[in-house]
Amino acid sequence: MVSINERLKEAVRDIIEKPLHSEGCELADLSVSQYKKGSTVRLFVYCENGVTLGKCASLSSLIGAVIDGTDLFVNGYTLEISSPGLDRPLSKVVDFKYRIGETVKIDFAKKNRPAVRAKIMSVSNSKIVFENESGAFTEELTNIEKAKIVY
Numbered sequence: 515m516v517s518i519n520e521r522l523k524e525a526v527r528d529i530i531e532k533p534l535h536s537e538g539c540e541l542a543d544l545s546v547s548q549y550k551k552g553s554t555v556r557l558f559v560y561c562e563n564g565v566t567l568g569k570c571a572s573l574s575s576l577i578g579a580v581i582d583g584t585d586l587f588v589n590g591y592t593l594e595i596s597s598p599g600l601d602r603p604l605s606k607v608v609d610f611k612y613r614i615g616e617t618v619k620i621d622f623a624k625k626n627r628p629a630v631r632a633k634i635m636s637v638s639n640s641k642i643v644f645e646n647e648s649g650a651f652t653e654e655l656t657n658i659e660k661a662k663i664v665y
Contacts, residue, residue, distance in 0.1 A: 522546050525586055526555060530577050537573060538562040540608050542598040552590035555581070558598040560612040565597035604661040611637045618661040620644070620653070631664055 523546050534541055539561040547554045557577065561569055573595050581587065604610055604618060614634050621629045632644035632651070640655045 519546060519548065522548075522553075522586065525584075526581070529580055529584065530557070533576050533580055534559060534573070537569075537576065539565075539569075539573065540612075542602075542606070542608055542612075552592065553587050554592045554594065555587075556594045556596075558596060558602070560598065560608060570595045600663055600665075604663075605658075607637060607640060607642075607655060610634055610642045610655075610661070613663065617664045618644075619664050620661045621659045623657055623659045 523544055526546060527541065527544055531541060539559045541557065542560050543558040545554075545556045547556075557573075559565060559573065563569075574593055577595065578593050581591065581593065598609070602609075604613060614636065617631060617633050619629055619631050630644075630646060632646035635643040635645050635650065637643070641652050642655065642658070643650060643652050645651075
């Protein structure tokens, strides 16, 4: 059974993805927190030319207008838009796509397989190509439990 909050998140996702794409951005993650006096909608986005304060402001106006055109938040809402941040674990294809060229520590889903550090070389569908001192290797996203940027 899908919770009311999950249905609300899906409804928000459905109405904001096209406007985000029109601005050269992709949704990394979305959360909706409900309170007595309203809700907070948090969007974490990746953008082709990076996520700047100016970009967040313009997206806030655009997405706010889209949400305002619905009856999803009758008690009001606060909209927060930001980049996913450097410490956020990479878990979706889009996370890896916007981190090509960076080195990550990869923890695999199979516990008997040791973690490795590797550079993200390319991403396609559900496959990520990495390279480390042992050479290039390809992993299905389902084989990766989590990956974090190495500074």
